[in-house]
Amino acid sequence: MDGFNGELWNEFQWEAHLNEVEKKSEQLRKFIESDVKGNVPRWITLLKESLSEDDAFEAYVEEELLMDEAYFPEDEDDWEDEDEFDDEDFLFGLDEFDDFPDADEDDDFDAGEEWKSLSEDFALSDNGSLDNLGLFRDARFYAVDILKWAESVPPKNQDKVFLEFVGDSLKIAAKLAGGYSFGFEQEFLGANIAYTKKSLRFANQSLEMMRKLKTKAYFTKQSYAEFNSRLFELRNDIGVYVQDLRDRFNNSVD
Numbered sequence: 001m002d003g004f005n006g007e008l009w010n011e012f013q014w015e016a017h018l019n020e021v022e023k024k025s026e027q028l029r030k031f032i033e034s035d036v037k038g039n040v041p042r043w044i045t046l047l048k049e050s051l052s053e054d055d056a057f058e059a060y061v062e063e064e065l066l067m068d069e070a071y072f073p074e075d076e077d078d079w080e081d082e083d084e085f086d087d088e089d090f091l092f093g094l095d096e097f098d099d100f101p102d103a104d105e106d107d108d109f110d111a112g113e114e115w116k117s118l119s120e121d122f123a124l125s126d127n128g129s130l131d132n133l134g135l136f137r138d139a140r141f142y143a144v145d146i147l148k149w150a151e152s153v154p155p156k157n158q159d160k161v162f163l164e165f166v167g168d169s170l171k172i173a174a175k176l177a178g179g180y181s182f183g184f185e186q187e188f189l190g191a192n193i194a195y196t197k198k199s200l201r202f203a204n205q206s207l208e209m210m211r212k213l214k215t216k217a218y219f220t221k222q223s224y225a226e227f228n229s230r231l232f233e234l235r236n237d238i239g240v241y242v243q244d245l246r247d248r249f250n251n252s253v254d
Helices: 011-031 042-049 055-067 075-082 087-092 111-117 136-148 160-182 186-215 221-253
Strands: none
Touching: 011 055, 011 186, 042 055, 042 136, 042 160, 055 136, 055 160, 136 160, 136 221, 160 186, 160 221, 186 221
16 A cells, blocks of 8 residues: 555655644544643643553553554555544544553563564564664653653643643654554655654754753753753654665665
8 A cells, every 4th residue: 555546655745644644633632531621731641540650651652643543544445535533433442452562571482583573673674563672762761751750840830841841752752653653664664754753853842842941940950961861862863763764765666
């Protein structure tokens, strides 16, 4: 399947479609969230409902993937004729979504194959695992640590910049996961790239907001230095990853 019209979509065509998907996802988000006015970020609600920051992170990314997935038809024929989305149909099928990958669950591999499954090269294939992608692991650990830090900030001090910073920090990993879910076959590489570019955009936005939060004394000098260094390196690594994916796409169409 190539795009909607039988042609091979590049990253820009996929990006235009994903922008439309995000608009629809926002409508769905309002439908399923109890906070109809949208005043409480989803990550705050998940923290209150979860036993740990790791659980909140996994639930956040899982929801992000589900909402986008709702607008990508499973049948190839459906891509050329997208019907208006039915909220009830989507909610009915939520239980069918696979569990988010667990980094601790690697007992399914034979001893002779386990080394290959854990390699970075294997992760960059349709048979790999998201949790074995070093870039995603870095984004995940960073997001979880940001959630732990966010919980130390009193609610009365959580202004708009603070809330957006935490949300964007989580979206870095969520968009990487969205891209990875499309895999590395030629016809879907453009979607992988488009999602990963969104991850890069959120990383850049987070860096900018972090500088604003520094002037408001949200961080200690030590915590700012640590988070800023990790985010800066993560942003750069995502940029390199985007270029690697582009090289794959360009080599596949030559």
